[in-house]
Amino acid sequence: MPDQAHPPLPSSIDETIAMLGDQDYLAGRALGTVLFLALKMKRPLFLEGEAGVGKTEIAKVLSKALGRPLIRLQCYEGLDIASAVYEWNYPAQMLEIRLAEASGLTDRDRIESDIFSERYLIRRPVLQALSSADGRAPVFLIDELDRTDEAFEAFLLEVLSDFQVTIPELGTIRAAEPPIVIITTNRTREVHDALKRRCLYHWVDYPDALQELEIIRRKVPGCNAALSAQIVAYVQQLRTLDLFKNPGVAETIDWATALTELDRLALDPETISDTIGTLLKYQDDIARIQGSDGTKVLEDVKSELQAAG
Structure with a gap:
């Protein structure tokens, strides 16, 4: 009988899609x-796409569906080895040195061996991901890799190729079982080919109208069907306007939730104006939608839905 706490990996594409669906993540055939393949081949999965399309959510869903811990490395400019991989507990090391000196121990090699041991090693996300304690590898999310620099990318090559990290004082630490690695990028800059070659690749796009409608149905069950259809049609239209930042799926869910909390049953200009801050995050985009462009979008949405019956 399978262990319910640790479900097995899916054995087919259909099982993979169903596994995601059970966690209310709607995946197309290509993503599934x-x-x-990434799970079967034990290769990192490199997900690229606009912000808010659900890349990070895939790692979270995998963690829940497979009953494995999620270890997240949130990338940012200036991320270094000490913050991402490991560092030494310097205060504890200094205390150990002083205690050794106070006790009359003068063997420098022994002192050095003691203070540069696992006891004083602080494991950051990368090393945690390679050190699964119970023999079950975690899901390791490297989120928004494009925010780091090329030097950190170069460091990751060893991690993604051999699932190991070399610590000068300790040697090489290799994962007993490779973690499930999900890498995301919003494509604010190009990631080097050497890193991409170590991964399987997928572009995560905005969902089509039917998918987005089903997402709202699952994530905001209190939103009535007519309002859900208007919300999706409106958001789909906004994404054709070449805004500074198109609304992602997360913003669609937020907007549907906000309108449901306000007991709205349909979109109107006043409602849109009052709640647009849950959907759009830049003032230039908001000003554009509160003007003539927004009026036209709403008219087009109503016409489209009326024509569809």
Whole structure:
């Protein structure tokens, strides 16, 4: 009988899609295929796409569905080895040195061996991901890799190729079982080919109208059907306007939730104006939608839905 706390990996593409669906993540065939292959081949999965399309959510869903811990490395400019991989507990090391000196111990090699041991090693996300205690590898999310620099990318090559980290004072630490690695990028800059070659790749796009409608149905069950259809049609239209930042799926869910909390049953200009801050995050985009562009979008949405019956 399978262990319910630790479900097995999916054995087919259809099982992979169903596994995600059970966690209310709607995946197309292409995403289901590349995710199944990444799990089967034990290769990192490199997900690229606009912010808010659900890249990070894939790692979270995998963690829940497979009953594995999620270890997240949130990338940012200036991220270094000490913050991402490991560092030594310097205060504890200094205390150990003083205690050794006070006790009359003068063997420098022994002192050095003691203070540069596992006891004083602080494991950051990368090393945690390679050190699964119970023999079950975690899901390791490297989120928004494009925010780091090329030097950190170069460091990751060893991690992604051999699932190991070399610590000068300790030697090489290799994962007993490779973690499930999900890498995301919003494409604010190009990531080097050497890193991409170590991964399977998938572009995560905005969902089509039917998918987005089903997402709202699952994530905001209190939103009535007519309002859900208007919300999705409106958001789909906004994404054709070449805004500074198109609304992602997360913003669509937030907007549907906000309108449901306000007991709205349909979109109107006043409602849109009052709640647009849950959907758009830049003032220039908001000003554009509160003007003639927004009026036209709402008219087009109503016409589209009326024509569809």
